[in-house]
Amino acid sequence: MENLGFIRDKLDIKILILFILEKLPRPVEPVTLSDLALFDGGFTWFDYTDCLAELIQTGHVAEEKGKYAITDKGRRNVNTVSSSLPYTVRAKAERLAAPVAAAMRRASMIETAVEPGPKDGRVLSLRLSDGVGEIVSLRLAVPDEEQARAMEGRFRADAEGIYNRIIGLLTED
Numbered sequence: 001m002e003n004l005g006f007i008r009d010k011l012d013i014k015i016l017i018l019f020i021l022e023k024l025p026r027p028v029e030p031v032t033l034s035d036l037a038l039f040d041g042g043f044t045w046f047d048y049t050d051c052l053a054e055l056i057q058t059g060h061v062a063e064e065k066g067k068y069a070i071t072d073k074g075r076r077n078v079n080t081v082s083s084s085l086p087y088t089v090r091a092k093a094e095r096l097a098a099p100v101a102a103a104m105r106r107a108s109m110i111e112t113a114v115e116p117g118p119k120d121g122r123v124l125s126l127r128l129s130d131g132v133g134e135i136v137s138l139r140l141a142v143p144d145e146e147q148a149r150a151m152e153g154r155f156r157a158d159a160e161g162i163y164n165r166i167i168g169l170l171t172e173d
Contacts, residue, residue: 005042006089010050010054015082016093017048017061018070020093021068023098026104028100029067030068052068060074110155112152123140124138125138126151128159
């Protein structure tokens with residue numbers, strides 16, 4: 001069966017991997033990177049893993065705590081050669097990477113921690129930043145780990161909405 005995608009040779013696969021990594025603000029999980037890269041259909045998972053291994057070996061990609069990130073060397077090279085990828089491939093890669101990048105940026109602005117508290121309770125720390133600085137920080141005494149984790153999950157899911165409700169409560173007449 002013939003491959004139908006635009007990307008077929010190893011150099012193009014490597015450029016595509018670097019192009020995708022360059023669009024992401026933080027290191028990415030292996031499964032997310034493979035999902036983003038394998039949209040073209042012109043190459044196999046085995047081709048992809050071989051090219052990724054070579055990019056790591058040559059210092060274009062770094063593996064950090066089980067995640068992948070583009071290096072400065074990779075960034076310089078992809079900025080020089082990315083125009084060699086077909087426009088449709090670049091456009092689709094950008095479209096696929098955009099929501100992942102947005103989720104990464106949002107996640108980096110939310111910090112939570114659960115620490116031991118008084119009398120077998122927990123202390124839940126919640127922080128939200130706007131990318132420039134911290135805009136809210138809360139420390140709450142919570143009766144147990146289960147409740148702390150539930151509250152932590154709710155904050156991560158709707159930190160902006162919670163912040164807006166707090167501001168609304170504090171500023172209403």
